[in-house]
Amino acid sequence: EEQEDKVLQALRLYLRHLTDRLVTDRRFQVFKRPVDTTEVMDYLQVIRSPMDLSTLQANVDANRYSTLAEFVLDADLIWRNALSYNPNINPMDRRIRQRAHALNDTMHFFIRDELSEDFERKCEDIKASR
Numbered sequence: 001e002e003q004e005d006k007v008l009q010a011l012r013l014y015l016r017h018l019t020d021r022l023v024t025d026r027r028f029q030v031f032k033r034p035v036d037t038t039e040v041m042d043y044l045q046v047i048r049s050p051m052d053l054s055t056l057q058a059n060v061d062a063n064r065y066s067t068l069a070e071f072v073l074d075a076d077l078i079w080r081n082a083l084s085y086n087p088n089i090n091p092m093d094r095r096i097r098q099r100a101h102a103l104n105d106t107m108h109f110f111i112r113d114e115l116s117e118d119f120e121r122k123c124e125d126i127k128a129s130r
């Protein structure tokens with residue numbers, strides 16, 4: 001239905017705007033591209049579902065998300081994977097965990113501040129009706 005596609009287009013626009021701000025934040029450059037699994041040999045043994053900001057952007061542009069909740073499931077993988085793979089108390093692990101928490105906090109602050117519950121409910125209702 002025409003009106004419904006306008007809602008999904010608005011969601012896509014918002015998710016693109018949100019992801020663009022995360023991708024350009026210098027704290028989050030380490031999350032910008034997939035972890036190089038030829039370099040980090042055991043990464044796929046530890047992390048079952050890799051995710052990064054460029055893949056998230058590509059998914060948004062490919063209409064992969066019909067609700068905010070679907071987007072958040074993938075976006076949360078980015079910082080959760082970083083906490084799982086880098087658990088130690090050495091300075092490098094500590095720094096990426098701080099950045100992972102900052103990514104989580106920043107993303108959810110933007111969403112709470114900018115997206116209405118009514119809008120997300122409309123997206124969920126469209127998804128349920130299809």
Ligand SMILES: COC(=O)[C@H](Cc1ccco1)c1ccncc1
Binds near residue numbers: 030040081092093
């Ligand atoms: C999301 O990025 C990561 O999880 C890698 C894992 C990694 C470990 C060794 C090489 O790469 C990372 C990169 C930079 N600083 C810490 C960890």
